[in-house]
Amino acid sequence: MLRGQDRRQAMMLLGGGLLAAGCGGVPSARSEEAAAASLHELAAAKGLRFGTAMAARQLDDPNYVEIVKRECGAIVAENEHKIYTILAEEDEWNFGPADALARFAEEEVLAMRGHTLIWSHPRWLPDWLNNTAFDAQGAEAWIDSYVARVAGRYSPQVYSWDVINEAVDDKTGELRETTFTRAMGFDALTHSFHAAKEAAPGATLAYNDYMSWEEGNEGHRTGVLRLLERLKKDGAPIDALGIQSHSNYNMPNEFTAERQRAWRGFVDEVVGMGLDIYLTEFDVNDTRLGPDEAMRDRLIADYTKDYLDMMLSYPQTKDLLAWGMVDKDSWLQTFLPREDDVEKRPTVYDSDYQAKPMREAIVAALRAAPVRS
Ligand code: XIL
Secondary structure (H helix, E strand, O other): HHHHHHHHHHHHHHHHHHHHOOOOOOOOHHHHHOOOHHHHHHHHHHHHHHHHEEHHHHHHOHHHHHHHHHOOOEEEOOOOOOHHHHHHOOOOOOHHHHHHHHHHHHHHOOEOOOOEEEOOHHHHOHHHHOOOOOOOHHHHHHHHHHHHHHHHHHHOOOOEEEEEEEEOOOOOOOOOOHHHHHHHOOOHHHHHHHHHHHHHHEEEEEOOOEEEEEOOHHHHHHHHHHHHHHHHHOOOOOOOEEEOOOOOOHHHHHHHHHHHHHHHHHHHHHHHOOEEEEEEEEOOOOOOOOOOOOHHHHHHHHHHHHHHHHHHHHOOEEEEEEEEEEEEHHHHHOOOOOOOOOOOOOOOEEEOOOHHHHHHHHHHHHHHOOOOO
């Protein structure tokens, strides 16, 4: 408890020097004002949560820890809650890394989100599980016992779970086939939501996916809408859609008015179903932008402001979670790599732990966001 109070005081004290250190020059009055509050405080003032993904190994990085403590109100495990970490081998349960993050969250009074109970994509399920042939009863029993053990272990700490991740094929819009859907069909998904509700009755439950505003996402968006409608119709206890918010293939300057209109249409349909929105994995890819850092930072910040202005204008949007806070640790350094060997700049802080213009864009979007309950 004391550590949490210390953390809040530290946030107030450190906030003022943040951008002064980050920009290397005399900070403008605007940036000083923007730096005075943490992203978490600005978000909380609007009834939102701001947080980040964190890996257990980052607990050993004092600079990363400092940023998380200063800026965030929530963390989500980058890989530690996934089946490929918890149960990489059959019957060899590995809760150590997730427990370490959970302990850190508790000590620092950070909320903890859960990602993800079932990553419904064979590429991200361990081979032993992909190779297990279940009948319907067996699949149901496996889901029940796994979800009870994992969601139960972190209940009531984890306030929200991604119950299912990426179940829709992004090309066809159809349900991806897994060892569970082969046995149970769509019921594998509905059943997972019921199992999560039973194991973690206080947590909100989300379906999470990477459909986006980008070109070529129309089929993916339609598939996700169909999936959400079916979950609702079948009575699954679903509260929210997790919109990962990676922009991977189109660059930040390609968020055109036309694409924004189409994207808004999708989000309108989701909230029309009575679902909340969580922005679960925000970052911005710069694979195909030129190497100039200032130019990339500017385009990324402009896009961040536009995207968040739209998404936070929905009172149903409750969480804004970044997929990492420091460039050098971003998964995008290896996913869709650049052709030159220049480091990508997809997150809020650069690799020297200095705030970038993306931070100011998030500050501005949070300040502009309407208050939600
Ligand atoms: C990524 C992690 O960042 C990587 O470290 C890991 O190798 C693969 O998974 N969508 C998701 C996240 O739902 O779980 C992914 O995280 C990024 C894309």
